[in-house]
Amino acid sequence: MWIDSRHQEAIERAALSIRHNMKKVSGDHWRPNYHISTEAFWMNDPNGFSTxxxxxxxxxxxxxxxxxxxxxxxGHVKSEDLVFWEHLPIALxxxxDYDLDGCFSGSTIEKDGFLYALYTGNVWTGNDQDTDLRQTQCLAVSEDGVHFNKSSKNPVISSAPNGDIHPHHFRDPKMWKHGDDYYCVVGSRTKDQQGQALLYRSKDLIDWHFMNVMAKSDGQLGYMWECPDFFHLDGQDVLMISPQGMKPKDYRYHNLHQAGYIQGKLDYETGMFSHGDFRLLDYGFDxxxxxxxxxxxxxxxxxxxxxxxxxEMPEQKNNWAGAMTIPRELTIQDNEIISNPILEIEKLRENAVQYKNxxxxxxxxFNQISGDSYELEVIIDAQASLTFGVKVRKSEALNQETLLMYNRAESLLELNRDRSGSGPKGSRVVPVxxxxxxxxxxxxxxxxxxxxFINNGEKVMSARIYPDQTAKGISFFSEKEITLxxxxxxxxxxxxxxGSIEGNSSS
Structure with a gap:
């Protein structure tokens, strides 16, 4: 395959930067064991998740x-089982000129034995990154899944459509195939700052035709819908979105930005998605x-x-930032999405301990039980107790703990990290x-x-915590008798x- 030398040189320079900083990163006691993070430096949104x-x-x-x-x-990792991951060279x-200031989020799809990536090319046109930008959708292709060349036809979507569509905030395409055609949904906003999603169709992944505004905010769903994803699950069409700028409401929407879904039915002829209310996918901090x-x-x-x-990300002082969640299997139960860890995560288990009643x-x-990389499974009979819970990453000496507490009077489960060590504090609650x-x-x-994961995936809460490396204790508490x-x-x-981060390596 023809190699784009300018692109390859940019990848090799980046690989050199990472290689020079890996040692400092690998020695950090906050580095995850079984969550994907970078070999060095910054990570955010997952892109191009594919087979x-x-x-x-x-x-x-x-x-x-x-x-x-x-x-x-x-960045790029691969796996045979969604559990054991290997780092690969930077892909993009x-x-x-069209992606000079960033290869922003997107997706990949296999076609005719090649892996195609559709991503947002970002260019700053001035000093204000909220107003002075140009975003287009660009294509790259790989025959080995590792090394990508950018299409000579880029950008394949050169501008946002006409209408009540913001001309510049136009990003994060997610592709899928339906029938003989390919589709992609792109995150967008209206000219008066209401989030929306745009639907495109293509025969060949190169010529894309705008179909419609697929769905849009009712005025309560933020000013921008980032990172849309669309799929069919258990008889329902689901549109996942990450709305920016939603206002807090009761126990919900207290993070800076949110991530959730709406479900219903997509009309593939009109490009319109009829749907129900927005629901969160995770009720934690991160x-x-x-x-x-x-x-x-x-x-x-x-x-x-x-x-x-x-x-706040305390790991930044050690030259890395960010991680991915463990992969979660989605199903629909009682018309809501249920999230559970993939079954394969059990491959990582060792040193099993079990107690009953x-x-x-x-x-x-439990003095003989502690750790900083583990899985707990517990079924608690509340009996007559009104408040009870579990403390993890606990150190009496340092006054550190991460708290999970159930309040039966209000039917709320609280995740509290006020005493979790370094980093951000606060609590989140979810009805359970x-x-x-x-x-x-x-x-x-x-x-x-x-x-x-609460009650077999009915609700989930995720958070980054930064305890001292000696904070490994586990305890249970209750104001009246409970039974584990x-x-x-x-x-x-x-x-x-x-793996290898060399710019010229192969898998």
């Missing part, structure tokens, strides 16, 4: 020159820009950026009903994160390995 030649590929927004957001590249780098694939087994799998814009009143610490007076929690702890019907813990092994 190609019997492997899974995940790309991501990456700045390979600092731990701050900057001109975007596409800003190198052309979850944005989710992207999905249909895997080799036909499951719908989702990954998201486990961080939040403008949030443990009575807790006051606080009970007990089933037969029982609460089921599945908790994933990594070096600097917590993900909580089942309590299981597994240590989880490391699953993300360093």
């Amino acid at each position: 190609f030649k019997n492997e899974y590929h995940l790309f991501y927004q990456h700045h390979p020159y600092s731990a701050e957001w900057g001109p975007m590249f596409w 780098a800003p190198s052309e 979850f944005y820009a989710p992207q999905t694939i249909q895997d080799f087994q036909g499951r719908r799998i989702m990954v998201a950026w486990m961080a939040m814009w403008e949030s 443990i009575t807790v009143e006051g606080e009970h610490t 009903k007990l089933h037969d007076n029982k609460l089921c929690l599945r908790i994933f702890i990594d070096k600097s994160s917590i993900e909580v 019907i089942k309590f299981q813990k597994w240590d989880l092994n490391k699953s993300v390995s360093n």
Whole structure:
């Protein structure tokens, strides 16, 4: 395949920058064991989550020159099972007039034995990054899934459509195939700052035709819809969006930006999506820009950026920032999306410990059980207790803990990180009903994160936490007697390995 030398040189310069900084990053005790993060420097949105030649590929927004957001590249990891991941060379780098200031988010799809990437080329036209920008949709192609060449026809979508569509904020295309045609949804806003999604159709991934404004805000769904994703699941069409600028409402929308979905039915003739209300996908602090694939087994799998814009990131001082959630399988139950960890995550388990029918009143610490990279599964019979919960990443000496507390009077589960160590504080709550007076929690702890799956995936809460490396304790508490019907813990092994980051390497 013909090699674009200018693009390749930009990739090789970035690889050199990463290689020179990997040692400092690898020694950080907050580095995840089983969550995807960069070998060095900045990471945000997942991109191009796809299957190609019997492997899974995940790309991501990456700045390979600092731990701050900057001109975007596409970092790249691959896996055979969605659990064990290998770093690959950077896939896309800003190198052309149309993407000079960033290869922004997008998607990939396999066609005729090649992997095609559709991404947003970003150019700043002035000093104000909210108003002085030009965004177009651009195509790159790979025959091995690793090395990409940009199309000579770029940009393949050179401007936003006419109408009540903002001419500059026009990004994050997500492609899929339906029938004989290819479709993509692009994030957008109206001229008076209301979020919306645009639908395009193509026969060949090169000539794209605008169909319609697929869906738009009713005035309550933010000023911009970023990172849209569209798929069919369990008889429903689902449009995932990451709205910017939603106002807090009761327990919802307290992060700077949100991520959720609307579901209904897409009319492929008119390009219009009839849908219900917006619902969140995660009720914690750190979850944005989710992207999905249909895997080799036909499951719908989702990954998201486990961080939040403008949030404090203590790891930046050690030359890295950001991580991805563990992959989650999506299903629909009672007309809502249920999220659960993929079954394959169990491959990482070792050192299993199990208890049954443990009575807790006051606080009970399992002195022989601790850690900073593990999975907990617990079923709690609340009995007559009104408040109870679990503390993880706990250190009495340092007064550190991350708190999960259930309030039965209000039917709310709280995730509190006020005493989680360094980094951002605060709490989030989510409505949770007990089933037969029982609460089921599945908790994933990594070096600097917590993900909580509640009642078999009815709700999920994700957060970055930055405890001291000695804060490894686990305890349960209750103001009246409760019973831990089942309590299981597994240590989880490391699953993300360093591959080659050389610009001229191959898989």
